[in-house]
Amino acid sequence: MSTPSSLESLVEALRCLPGVGPKSAQRMAYALMQHDRTGALRLADSLRGALAAIRHCGRCNTFTEIELCERCASPKRDASLLCVVETPVDMNMMEQTHAYSGLYYVLMGRVSPLDGVGSRELQLERLLARASDGIVEEVIIATNFTNEGEATAHYLSEMLKTRSVRVSRIARGVPVGGELEYVDSGTLAQAFRERRTFAE
Amino acid sequence: MSTPSSLESLVEALRCLPGVGPKSAQRMAYALMQHDRTGALRLADSLRGALAAIRHCGRCNTFTEIELCERCASPKRDASLLCVVETPVDMNMMEQTHAYSGLYYVLMGRVSPLDGVGSRELQLERLLARASDGIVEEVIIATNFTNEGEATAHYLSEMLKTRSVRVSRIARGVPVGGELEYVDSGTLAQAFRERRTFAE
Numbered sequence: 001m002s003t004p005s006s007l008e009s010l011v012e013a014l015r016c017l018p019g020v021g022p023k024s025a026q027r028m029a030y031a032l033m034q035h036d037r038t039g040a041l042r043l044a045d046s047l048r049g050a051l052a053a054i055r056h057c058g059r060c061n062t063f064t065e066i067e068l069c070e071r072c073a074s075p076k077r078d079a080s081l082l083c084v085v086e087t088p089v090d091m092n093m094m095e096q097t098h099a100y101s102g103l104y105y106v107l108m109g110r111v112s113p114l115d116g117v118g119s120r121e122l123q124l125e126r127l128l129a130r131a132s133d134g135i136v137e138e139v140i141i142a143t144n145f146t147n148e149g150e151a152t153a154h155y156l157s158e159m160l161k162t163r164s165v166r167v168s169r170i171a172r173g174v175p176v177g178g179e180l181e182y183v184d185s186g187t188l189a190q191a192f193r194e195r196r197t198f199a200e
Numbered sequence: 201m202s203t204p205s206s207l208e209s210l211v212e213a214l215r216c217l218p219g220v221g222p223k224s225a226q227r228m229a230y231a232l233m234q235h236d237r238t239g240a241l242r243l244a245d246s247l248r249g250a251l252a253a254i255r256h257c258g259r260c261n262t263f264t265e266i267e268l269c270e271r272c273a274s275p276k277r278d279a280s281l282l283c284v285v286e287t288p289v290d291m292n293m294m295e296q297t298h299a300y301s302g303l304y305y306v307l308m309g310r311v312s313p314l315d316g317v318g319s320r321e322l323q324l325e326r327l328l329a330r331a332s333d334g335i336v337e338e339v340i341i342a343t344n345f346t347n348e349g350e351a352t353a354h355y356l357s358e359m360l361k362t363r364s365v366r367v368s369r370i371a372r373g374v375p376v377g378g379e380l381e382y383v384d385s386g387t388l389a390q391a392f393r394e395r396r397t398f399a400e
Binding site for chain 1: 203204205206207209210212213214216217218219224227229230231233234236239240241242243244245246248249250251252253254263264265287288289292308309
């Protein structure tokens with residue numbers, strides 16, 4: 001093998017991307033050098049640009065380029081509601097529903113003992129301080145309904161129980177448009193257990 | 201949505217990587233910014249390093265950082281043999297066999313009419329000039345045994361027929377260690393058709 005060293009370094013460096021192993025890193029490096037040098041240059045510049053500009057919002061912890069993100073700085077949001085999500089992407093998903101006008105706290109992860117991610121890594125004391133500021137009345141936990149997301153939700157609810165805030169969890173159930181025939185039985189069981197009385 | 205613009209640019213830029221769609225680009229960008237800023241910086245530097253250093257060997261067309269790649273410059277290689285491969289990776293695979301000591305020509309692609317890749321895009325005139333230099337005695341076509349690789353092999357053999365060189369194709373057949381029970385019938389049919397008489 002006599003792969004040029006700069007190409008070898010590039011293959012190695014591409015492996016920092018999640019889900020990219022040695023074979024795909026090699027394929028990516030060769031494809032960039034052969035077919036898309038403009039794209040490669042743009043990627044290098046974007047990486048440097050994002051590294052220089054991106055930081056965490058001092059309040060909600062999401063990615064931002066300014067001290068306080070637009071959402072946290074907005075006077076139009078309802079500061080008595082605090083929604084806890086795992087990632088900035090989840091926050092964007094919530095925003096797209098237009099069903100929520102409160103504020104957020106982004107965990108930037110989830111409790112995952114196997115990966116060594118506990119309450120310290122997630123900086124939960126910041127969330128706790130936020131929940132105890134006297135303005136927040138309800139904390140809505142919107143972590144994923146995966147095992148780790150559920151564990152995180154449980155952990156947070158235990159932690160927040162002692163504070164004088166209402167703690168809620170977004171609802172589980174049959175998706176809108178969902179047919180019972182095609183819904184997994186776990187979801188159906190939950191939807192059954194958490195059934196609601198029709199408003200009278 | 202209020203994704204910071206530098207993050208949006210990064211997501212967009214990551215899509216230049218083969219096999220990366222909008223969802224994985226987003227996942228990659230967020231993971232880099234959250235968990236691996238060192239890796240992101242190294243990637244940016246490696247991209248720039250490779251872009252500045254990598255070019256094509258003037259003789260065999262592979263990636264190199266010098267005018268003529270080590271292999272082409274080596275006096276130990278048998279210059280009467282010229283092996284044609286699709287990519288530098290394929291060339292490395294051939295080298296790892298230690299079964300070949302001739303020189304190479306790297307197509308950097310394959311004939312693919314659907315993608316608009318023909319003889320012009322592959323710069324086949326350079327290969328033709330090489331095959332007609334009076335030194336090369338045999339051109340061994342080692343493109344893949346895919347449809348496009350086979351079409352390329354056929355095209356090359358037709359093109360080289362008029363020159364006074366022997367043109368050969370690496371053998372198809374049952375892989376070493378292969379059991380007939382698990383070999384696909386196409387391969388088996390070829391192995392049957394291209395059977396060899398035992399040396400006496």
